[in-house]
Amino acid sequence: MKKITCSEWDSLSKIHRLNLINSCTGYKSANLIGTKSPNGIPNVAVFSSVTHLGSSPALLGFILRPNVVPRNTYNNIKATGYFTVNHIAEHMIAQAHQTSASYDAEISEFDMVNLKQEYLSDIDVPFVKDSPVKLLCRYINEYEIAENNTIHIIAAIEEIHFRDEILHNDYWLQLDQADVVAVNGLDGYCLPKIVDRFDYARPHTQTKSILKNGA
Amino acid sequence: MKKITCSEWDSLSKIHRLNLINSCTGYKSANLIGTKSPNGIPNVAVFSSVTHLGSSPALLGFILRPNVVPRNTYNNIKATGYFTVNHIAEHMIAQAHQTSASYDAEISEFDMVNLKQEYLSDIDVPFVKDSPVKLLCRYINEYEIAENNTIHIIAAIEEIHFRDEILHNDYWLQLDQADVVAVNGLDGYCLPKIVDRFDYARPHTQTKSILKNGA
Numbered sequence: 001m002k003k004i005t006c007s008e009w010d011s012l013s014k015i016h017r018l019n020l021i022n023s024c025t026g027y028k029s030a031n032l033i034g035t036k037s038p039n040g041i042p043n044v045a046v047f048s049s050v051t052h053l054g055s056s057p058a059l060l061g062f063i064l065r066p067n068v069v070p071r072n073t074y075n076n077i078k079a080t081g082y083f084t085v086n087h088i089a090e091h092m093i094a095q096a097h098q099t100s101a102s103y104d105a106e107i108s109e110f111d112m113v114n115l116k117q118e119y120l121s122d123i124d125v126p127f128v129k130d131s132p133v134k135l136l137c138r139y140i141n142e143y144e145i146a147e148n149n150t151i152h153i154i155a156a157i158e159e160i161h162f163r164d165e166i167l168h169n170d171y172w173l174q175l176d177q178a179d180v181v182a183v184n185g186l187d188g189y190c191l192p193k194i195v196d197r198f199d200y201a202r203p204h205t206q207t208k209s210i211l212k213n214g215a
Numbered sequence: 216m217k218k219i220t221c222s223e224w225d226s227l228s229k230i231h232r233l234n235l236i237n238s239c240t241g242y243k244s245a246n247l248i249g250t251k252s253p254n255g256i257p258n259v260a261v262f263s264s265v266t267h268l269g270s271s272p273a274l275l276g277f278i279l280r281p282n283v284v285p286r287n288t289y290n291n292i293k294a295t296g297y298f299t300v301n302h303i304a305e306h307m308i309a310q311a312h313q314t315s316a317s318y319d320a321e322i323s324e325f326d327m328v329n330l331k332q333e334y335l336s337d338i339d340v341p342f343v344k345d346s347p348v349k350l351l352c353r354y355i356n357e358y359e360i361a362e363n364n365t366i367h368i369i370a371a372i373e374e375i376h377f378r379d380e381i382l383h384n385d386y387w388l389q390l391d392q393a394d395v396v397a398v399n400g401l402d403g404y405c406l407p408k409i410v411d412r413f414d415y416a417r418p419h420t421q422t423k424s425i426l427k428n429g430a
Contacts, residue, residue, distance in 0.1 A: 002379045003335070006273065006372070009386075014271075016386040021270040023388040024350060024375050026244030026302055027397035027407055028267065051266050052243065053278060054363040055236040056229075058221065061278075061360075061367075063268060087241055090410060094422040101416035112418070120218070135239060143358045145276075147369055148269040152276075154362055157221070160239050164217045171224075171231040173238040175399050181410065182242035182397050184390050187425070188412045192242055192397050192405035195305060199402070201316035203327070207309040210402070 023185035027192075030183045032096055033062070034084040034117070034126040035076035037105070042117055042126040043072045044109045046099045048183040050085055058157040060085070060137065063150050072105050077139050077153070082123045086131035090179040093189040121159055132178030133162045172197070238400035242407075245398045247311055248277070249299040249332070249341040250291035252320065257332055257341040258287045259324045261314045263398040265300055273372040275300070275352065278365050287320050292368070296354050297338045301346035305394040308404040336374055347393030348377045387412070 009017050028048035035043045053059040064074050077083050088096045098113040110117045110126065117126035120134070127134045136159035143152040166177045174194065181189045199208040224232050243263035250258045268274040279289050292298050303311045313328040325332045325341065332341035335349070342349045351374035358367040381392045389409065396404045414423040 001335075001376050002382060004375045006374070009273065009375075012386060017273075018270050019383075020375065020386040020388065021273045021372065022267055023390065024348060024372065024377070025265050025267045025275050025300065026246055026348075026395065027242055027390065029241030029243065031241055049266055050240050051264055051278070052237055052240045053360065054280070054365060055233050057363065058224065058232075058236045059363055060240050063266070063276075065269070085240065093411060094413065097413040098416050098422045101418045101420070103418050120216075133239060133241075140362055143360070143367070145268065145358070145369060147355055148272060148274055150269060152358070152367065154360060157236065157239065159221070160219045160224075160235065161216050162239070167217060168234075171227060171235040172400050172403065173235065174403070175238065175242065176405060180241065182407050184407070184409065185387050187414075188387065188389070189410050190391060190407035191410050192399070192407035194399065195396065195404050195406050196308060197403045198309065198312040201313050203316045203318050205316070207313045 019185055027182040027184060027190065030088040030096070030181045030189065032086040032088060032099065032128050032131065033073055034086060034128060035073055036080060036125050037072070037076050038079045041106060042108045042110050043076055044099050044115060044126070044128060045073050046088070046096045053154065059154060060157060061152055061154050063152055065150050074151070080125065081139050082125045083137050083139070083155070084125055084127045085135040085137055086128035087133040087175070087178070087180045089130065089132050090181055090191050092130055093181060097187065097189070120161055127161070132166070132180060133160070133173065133175070135160055234400055242397040242399060242405065245303040245311070245396045245404065247301040247303060247314065247343050247346065248288055249301060249343060250288055251295060251340050252287070252291050253294045256321060257323045257325050258291055259314050259330060259341070259343060260288050261303070261311045268369065274369060275372060276367055276369050278367055280365050289366070292354050295340065297340045298352050298354070298370070299340055299342045300350040300352055301343035302348040302390070302395045304345065304347050305396055305406050307345055308396060312402065312404070335376055342376070347381070347395060348375070348388065348390070350375055
């Protein structure tokens with residue numbers, strides 16, 4: 001095993017430190033967040049910090065870095081109250097990554113990276129057409145994380161759209177059946193495959209697989 | 216495509232709603248958090264909400280549900296100020312899942328699920344011996360998420376321990392070379408494999424792969 005300490009990575013170049021610290025916490029979700037500006041310009045940007053917060057009510061969170069990236073996504077969410085979360089499938093990874101380029105606010109990334117938008121709900125906010133799982137989300141609150149001046153956005157999930165074949169009888173969505181990817185670090189796109197699912201764990205009881213029961 | 220709305224999943228059974236909402240935001244990190252109680256009992260518990268927060272300073276966050284799970288992890292972190300984050304490799308998934316069972320505070324999950332602990336730093340906090348990537352973390356702050364009474368823990372990463380062979384020249388840790396898993400929903404453990412890495416994205420410039428350049 002190799003060991004790197006805080007004082008050691010503080011002396012690394014910026015990009016080396018970014019690579020190390022971004023990859024050391026594990027795999028991240030890979031999503032495109034879709035928004036629309038008040039004057040009607042659609043925006044789409046890749047995020048790897050979307051995280052489940054709770055099921056009842058259905059809430060998710062994600063982290064915004066106002067000092068680093070242009071704030072199109074944040075400004076649009078604050079102005080309209082809505083955004084979409086669209087899973088990235090394997091065939092979309094180059095286009096998804098390209099949305100992280102700094103395009104001007106008047107330019108739609110949908111056009112620039114050749115992703116098609118679609119409108120699936122009553123709200124005027126764009127979904128990514130090719131995405132196999134997409135959520136309509138409503139902004140609820142934000143918490144400023146004072147330690148590094150980031151913003152933790154809290155949102156309610158209002159609708160879930162997904163490919164029929166990934167839904168199990170117990171309402172688990174099997175993401176690998178739609179080739180949904182995960183992110184390793186800043187820029188590594190990975191394709192997961194299911195290994196096993198386990199029953200609810202109880203003390204002093206053998207861990208049981210439920211994947212083989214055809215849930 | 217199938218569509219499920221908020222009012223529809225509110226009428227599902229609790230476990231069906233948990234499965235749906237937990238799997239709809241994408242893949243999650245798979246980590247074991249190790250702590251020690253003030254009276255010396257080691258604790259280890261599986262978490263899927265550990266998320267990168269920033270690289271300078273090196274920060275991560277994770278979500279605690281005080282109303283749902285016993286608070287051993289939280290109590291120990293508050294009492295000692297330290298915890299470890301240990302990536303789950305494919306061969307450890309059944310043991311890792313079993314740590315989510317409600318063992319009494321006086322019982323060490325390490326013994327119950329047969330995971331070995333080890334001490335790698337000057338701080339008296341247990342790491343998981345078999346884990347291929349492990350972080351020493353120091354508690355910094357917490358934010359109560361009022362919308363669902365959860366707690367967002369903010370911590371500084373102080374040390375990173377990892378298998379030598381997963382480190383690239385540019386300090387990217389290639390997690391699939393150590394068979395690190397990701398989580399799909401509540402209980403699905405998945406093995407990702409790298410598809411591609413891309414260069415920093417610039418407007419009006421073709422997305423470039425860097426994986427083939429041997430970074």
